[in-house]
Structures are given as C-alpha cells and as structure tokens.
Amino acid sequence: MQEFAAMKLRMEEMQKEAEKLKQMQAEVDSASGASVEAGGAAEGTDESKEAVDSRSIYIGNVDYSATPEEIQAHFRSCGTINRVTILCDKWTGHPKGFAYVEFADPSLVSTALVLNDSLFKGRLIKVTAKRTNIPGMSARGRGRGRGYDPRGGRGGYRGGFRGRATYRG
Numbered sequence: 442m443q444e445f446a447a448m449k450l451r452m453e454e455m456q457k458e459a460e461k462l463k464q465m466q467a468e469v470d471s472a473s474g475a476s477v478e479a480g481g482a483a484e485g486t487d488e489s490k491e492a493v494d495s496r497s498i499y500i501g502n503v504d505y506s507a508t509p510e511e512i513q514a515h516f517r518s519c520g521t522i523n524r525v526t527i528l529c530d531k532w533t534g535h536p537k538g539f540a541y542v543e544f545a546d547p548s549l550v551s552t553a554l555v556l557n558d559s560l561f562k563g564r565l566i567k568v569t570a571k572r573t574n575i576p577g578m579s580a581r582g583r584g585r586g587r588g589y590d591p592r593g594g595r596g597g598y599r600g601g602f603r604g605r606a607t608y609r610g
Contacts, residue, residue: 490573491573493543494571494572494573495547495550496523496543496544496545496546496547496549496550497541497542497543497544497550497570497571498516498541498542498544498550498553498554498568498569498570498571499539499540499541499567499568499569499570499571499572500512500539500540500541500542500566500567500568501538501539501566501567501568501569502538502539502564502565502566502567503527503536503538503539503540503561503564503566504561504562504563504564505535505536505538506562507527507536507540507561507562508527509525509526509527509540510525511561511562512525512527512540512542512561513525513542515556515559515561516542516553516556519544519549519552519553519555519556520544520545520546520549520552520553521544521545521546521549522542522543522544522545523543523544523545524541524542524543525540525541525542525543526540526541526542526543527539527540528540528541541571550570553568554568554569554570556568557569
C-alpha cells in the first residue's frame with residue numbers, strides 16, 4: 442500500500458513538472474513568435490514548410506568536422522542566413538555529411554547555388570535547392586513491395602525443374 446501511495450505522489454510531481462515545462466516552452470515560443478498547438482509542439486503546416494524550403498539549400502559532401510558557424514561563414518556572401526542545420530545520426534550522434542542552410546529571402550537561394558562545387562574544408566561541396574518532402578512518395582520504390590514483377594509474378598524463382606526426376610514412359 443505504501444508503494445502505491447509513493448508511486449501516486451511521484452506521478453503528481455511528474456505532472457506538475459510537465460506543466461511547468463509546457464508553460465516555459467509556451468513563453469519561449471511566444472517570445473520567438475512561433476505558434477503553439479495544444480500539445481505544446483510548434484505547429485508546422487505544409488504551407489510554412491514549403492515557404493521555408495523555398496528559401497533553403499541542401500549542401501552535400503560536408504566535412505564531418507564542420508560546424509554551423511563555419512558553414513555560415515562560407516555562405517555569408519550570399520545574404521542573410523536564418524538557420525544552419527547539420528544532420529546527425531540519431532544513434533551515434535555523428536554528422537551524416539550534409540547540411541541545410543535557410544536564408545531570409547527566397548531570392549538568395551539562386552546566389553547560393555553559385556557556390557556549387559566550391560571548396561569547403563578541403564572538399565568539393567554539392568549545393569542544390571532544397572526540395573519539399575512529400576510524405577509517402579519514395580524515390581526508390583513504387584509502393585509495391587519487394588520483388589515486384591510487372592508480368593504478375595512475385596519475383597524469386599522463375600521456373601525450371603524442381604523436385605525429383607521421375608520419368609514414366
């Protein structure tokens with residue numbers, strides 16, 4: 442019975458702490474101008490994602506030791522930069538070798554594309570306009586699973602002799 446009471450008390454403490462965190466997050470979001478949903482997460486509509494993507498670039502072949510400040514310094518000549526994002530592996534925390542740069546204005550993307558094949562930390566980087574990700578649309582597959590055969594088969598073994606050789610003439 443004491444364990445149950447202690448557990449209930451701990452749950453109440455956790456709920457109070459969660460409420461404080463939600464309130465602090467709401468204050469931070471209101472200060473930065475971001476909209477907040479009931480769940481406490483920033484709202485991300487498709488229109489806003491497309492607007493951000495239209496003023497962002499993808500940078501490939503980025504050196505693993507690169508920092509956001511170094512990337513920002515490399516692209517500073519293109520115009521005002523809002524954000525630099527270096528993607529990392531979620532398991533190891535190591536950089537994946539590519540980054541995104543968000544500019545203040547969509548017209549700055551074309552000036553940044555001039556830096557394609559430029560040298561950054563001893564590597565030729567690939568700079569392209571960021572594409573808008575459409576959920577459910579995979580570049581590799583066609584949504585038919587593995588081993589798709591357009592003739593109606595399921596892939597794998599395609600005929601020939603299987604089994605014991607018995608001839609009864």
